[in-house]
């Protein structure tokens with residue numbers, strides 16, 4: 001390789017190349033920035049060539065400069081792209097944790113932009129002209145949609161669980177059924193958070209059955225709380241029994257100091273059972289059944305930004321607000337803006353179903369999805385791909401409503417001589433990235449999570465593959 005290495009041009013020659021100048025202008029880079037990258041590219045090529053023999057190289061000496069410029073452009077492109085990018089979700093999984101969970105409503109997006117662009121009354125009471133609290137921004141609307149006496153918001157539901165245990169049960173005992181010691185998303189374990197908080201976990205019952213008397217017998221002087229965890233991401237079937245919170249309220253008669261806390265996980269504000277989807281209890285219902293406090297995520301069934309919402313008795317929420325950790329776990333103004341707008345939609349219930357993308361996607365009928373699938377097929381006529389309408393099921397995802405399958409329409413895409421994996425990869429690596437599913441050795445796009453605008457993007461992408 002020595003012969004070629006000797007022919008690597010000096011940097012000042014690369015700097016004079018017309019494409020060097022064009023790249024500099026196009027990406028708005030300084031001479032210095034681009035020179036540093038050019039040096040890195042040359043160093044990288046030199047290193048690669050050191051381990052190659054002359055006979056392995058297919059590059060003619062006169063092509064070297066062109067090759068360097070090409071590598072440089074690739075590097076610049078990579079450098080200037082955002083790490084966080086738009087992705088087209090063709091999987092049909094509505095709350096895809098890897099793809100950012102809930103899409104925000106237009107109102108929520110507008111509110112985020114408004115408070116991002118301007119000053120706001122985040123901690124300022126406009127009426128009195130004095131300092132305000134960011135809790136006040138959001139508390140009223142949460143009370144309205146949940147019926148709770150009081151509420152607050154932290155970073156996510158994991159943070160909510162942590163704050164509740166730390167502030168209310170540190171160095172005390174918390175009773176949890178063995179059937180509810182769940183792990184969510186691989187990184188959230190009730191037992192681990194409990195340990196971190198300094199509360200002592202008291203396990204009762206068995207994996208499949210826990211009874212009221214199991215809880216009662218476990219109560220001691222040290223018991224701070226009974227915690228119910230919604231087993232949102234799995235389902236136990238067969239010989240099972242768990243105690244609904246409602247049946248535990250009698251325990252409070254003899255042990256008024258024991259708090260009843262339910263980690264609801266998803267936090268449905270809309271009753272999806274009315275639409276024959278799942279068995280998710282609503283937040284209102286959990287509070288109505290006697291929970292002193294509940295917590296749930298902002299970006300699961302609720303369809304808002306990442307957040308953890310805590311709602312319940314005023315005296316308890318007051319203690320949580322005053323805890324040092326509340327300051328550590330507080331959310332920023334953009335989250336509050338998005339959350340307020342999302343929750344507001346629930347207060348005028350009729351249009352809400354069309355406004356919140358998550359809710360809309362869950363409730364969308366098969367025939368409505370079919371329309372987009374037919375558009376896809378029509379627009380895809382003439383492409384060098386074989387497109388076919390298929391029926392299948394979508395998942396809600398995000399660890400919510402396990403076992404619920406929503407009927408949907410998909411389009412399968414295939415091309416002569418291409419493996420499904422190849423097409424899957426090409427779509428994934430295109431711009432924007434299109435994530436699909438491979439079913440029966442064929443790439444499938446579920447139209448439930450694809451908008452009309454995205455149909456056009458996918459068609460254009462296929463044209464250029």
Ligand SMILES: *Cc1c(COP(=O)(O)O)cnc(C)c1O
Pocket residue numbers: 156157158159161184188229230231232233263264265266296297298307308398399
């Ligand atoms: C999802 C979930 C959590 C974690 O919520 P995040 O908002 O993702 O932090 C905690 N508990 C339950 C039961 C959940 O389903």
